[in-house]
Amino acid sequence: MLKVQNIIKDFGGLRVLDGVVFQVAEGAIFGLIGPNGAGKTTVFNIVSGLLQPTDGRVIFNGADITRLPPHAIAAQGISRTFQNIRIFGEMSLLENVLVGMHRLFSYSPAAMFFDLPKKRTEEKLLREKACDILSLVNLEDKADWAAKNLSYGGQRKLELARALATDPKLLLVDEPAAGMNPAETEELMDEIVQINRRGYTICVIEHDMKVIMGICGQIAVLNFGELIAEGSPEEVKRNPLVIEAYLGKEG
């Protein structure tokens, strides 16, 4: 479904990604792991169109999406969350999800101005759908809250809901467990599995290998911008390069 081909990314003189190659199969939960600063978030930024790679290509369902702007990539069916939460704090939870649904709306400015039936039915239908999406992450009772008033964990869930609202084929999740306690983390991993079962392909970033071992079918390991291993969690865990990368960091 997603093919990342030989991505190179330089920031100034610094090479942050050096020939990164991996594939995400349709229906999978794919893990992208590596120590902090390895370049994981940069990979997501390139796939979602926020950054242009210095070289290499991103292929999604057979189409080259490398230099498309973010909104066009969203339209292809890729959505994401951010490592440092980026919800719309002043807007309500429901509005956050409705913004996620932006491309599902189609009424014209004239329909807005004259309050035409097309606008009213679309707004009504999609508002109901937005409530459903909020209930997927157990936030439906707070639909009117300003998003900034949610707890940290709640904000992470809302971001997940907003990404789902775009009706993506592929969901990129950047360190969903960051800042969460073990119980919350477990609950979140469970929710990711649930979302996957609904038919969404998921690519999840984590720096702590243990957290996603249990839920990923396939894992790629990034270290200093280079892909040092790829395979099943069992294979990756035994890979000497991976052990060294993690021990090297901790030691």
Added chain:
Amino acid sequence: MGEFLASTWYTYNTLLYTIFVNGMLALSIYLTLACGQLSLGNAAFMGMGAYTAAILTMKAGAPFGIALIAGGALPALVALIIGIPTLRLSGVYLAMATLGFGEVVRVAFLNMSITGGSLGLNGVPAKTEFWHLLLVMGILIYFFVKLKSSRFGRALEAINEDETAASVMGIRTTLFKVWAFAAGAFIAGVAGGLNAHFTFFVSPREYGFEFAVDILTFAILGGTQTFWGPIVGSTILTLLPELLRFMGPYRLALNGLILLFVVIYLPNGIVSRDTFKKKADRG
């Protein structure tokens, strides 16, 4: 009683008309502020609208309505030309570009023969009736109410809060910013046309940098979280110099102090989102 009303109207109608025109200008800049962009070109857009509409009614005998729409359309077109290259980039590029643009326009007004050079245009026909202002303002308020609860209003708000996140949600951020800027220019142009037809003249000195900042101040003072803020802000700032007339030379100083006070103690402006919420919902 009737006589009193008539004389009061005679004394204050210019002030009342100006409140409406300034309210429209405040709304024109609000549209760009609402998607996180700063335009310092709205005074110039107003001037373009004023000249365009006045030239059309004076020299071409155009109907007032047509002249007003043309007075909005020309600045809107110019806004598209300025906005498309500058609004691709986020940040202060629009502010810089419109600052330069305002200066170009001012010099052009001063030197072109069709605008009457430094004398400007005199004897613009009296066409603006009070109900015109009410109608335009009514349409604008209706528009902003509808916008707020629509997909377009949500997109602008999302862009304002976090442009990157908005683009990832599939919103064409540049497109929205350009349209908001152009629609703001249209409103400013119409306001200029209305203004010219009750003050009876168009002067090249009125639409410079200073007035661009005044327009910005209307919006900031009133608050830019909702569209009511700019309306309230412009009304207060238009009335204040009149109310403080008794202060004589200290008038401007007090005016400045009030501004300072509001900025310090009401950082979101006089009207904020919380103004419309019940106490229980706050916090």
